Amino acid sequence: MTSEPTIQAVIEGKLSTHLDLQHLQVINESANHNVPPGSESHFKVILVASSFDGRRLLQRHQMVNKILSEELAGAIHALAIHTYTNDEWRERHGDTPLSPPCLGGDKSQ
Amino acid sequence: MDIKETIKEQIAANPVLIYMKGSPDAPQCGFSSQATQILMACGERFAFIDILANPDIRATLPQVSEWPTFPQLFIGGELVGGSDIIAEMYQSGELQPMIKAVAVTEG
Numbered sequence: 001m002t003s004e005p006t007i008q009a010v011i012e013g014k015l016s017t018h019l020d021l022q023h024l025q026v027i028n029e030s031a032n033h034n035v036p037p038g039s040e041s042h043f044k045v046i047l048v049a050s051s052f053d054g055r056r057l058l059q060r061h062q063m064v065n066k067i068l069s070e071e072l073a074g075a076i077h078a079l080a081i082h083t084y085t086n087d088e089w090r091e092r093h094g095d096t097p098l099s100p101p102c103l104g105g106d107k108s109q
Numbered sequence: 110m111d112i113k114e115t116i117k118e119q120i121a122a123n124p125v126l127i128y129m130k131g132s133p134d135a136p137q138c139g140f141s142s143q144a145t146q147i148l149m150a151c152g153e154r155f156a157f158i159d160i161l162a163n164p165d166i167r168a169t170l171p172q173v174s175e176w177p178t179f180p181q182l183f184i185g186g187e188l189v190g191g192s193d194i195i196a197e198m199y200q201s202g203e204l205q206p207m208i209k210a211v212a213v214t215e216g
Contacts, residue, residue, distance in 0.1 A: 057194045065177050072177045078140065079178060081193050 007040035007075045009104070011068060015047065018067045022086055023048035025101050029080070044080040048089045057083065112169045120183050124211035125155035128170055129180040132159055140192040144180045147199045153212035185211040 005013070011026050025046040030039040045064065052060045060083040065072060072079060084092070110118075120126060125148070131137030133145040148155050160167035160179055171177050174188050182189045184207050189195065198204040 057197060058188065058190050061190055061194060062175070069177065078138075080140075081191075082197075 007071060008043070010071060011043060011045065011076075012101075014067050014071075015045065015064070019047065019049045019051045019063070021047060021049045021051075023089065023101070029078075033078070035077075040075060041077040043076060043078070044082070046082045046084075048084045048086060050086055052083050052085045112165050113173055116166060116170055116173050119156075119158065120186055123156035123183070124185055125153060125208055126183045127155060127157045127180050128160050128166070128183075129157055130159070130161050133157055137161055138179070140178075141180045144182065144192040144195045147195050147204070148182075148208075150199070151205050151208045153208050155208075184208060 008026055008028055012024060015021065015024055015026075023046070025044075027044040027046075028040060029042045029044050031037070033039075033042045035041050047064070051063065055063075061081050064079075064081050064083070068076065068079065127141075127144060127148060129136065129138070129141035129145060131141060133149065136142035136145060145157070158166060160170070167179070170181065174181055176188060176191070178191055180192055180195075182191070182195055189198070189204075189207070195204065198207075
């Protein structure tokens, strides 16, 4: 077995590197689609970033599409994108601190 | 005609135009389905192009629009975005007036 990073890890890594993120959630939705078990083809990303301040939705999605252009041209079949500025996120969810996203380890580690 | 010119003419000629997988009656993708349901809910006429039936458009449009995925909605000749943007703009009430402003009134 090689230790090639999963597509999910690549998405998380690239978005974290290129955006000033306060919150990132990458959800593999492939199991809801007509693909073999264990596929990494359909993803949803939820991003809260100050990089989005003052930018329209179209521009925000273009930023994300550009960062993931290589993956969109290859492994990713579908990518749902939900972008929020810090203020927009607070308006939706109040001041509750965000829990950090799962990084893939299990309880025993 | 060059396929890029064809695409530009389609975008210019149709005030509300969606490039999608399948048709509004038989969408072939959940995102295309959601997008057309919202457009239908807006109550104005819109044009659609099935990119599954037009593989050359499917291959070329992303270069013209600088947008990698489908569906793609154009209003008044401008790219609005994909299904997530369509849904968010519909929920926030931005989409309907944009469509009403360009829709062809039937005489």
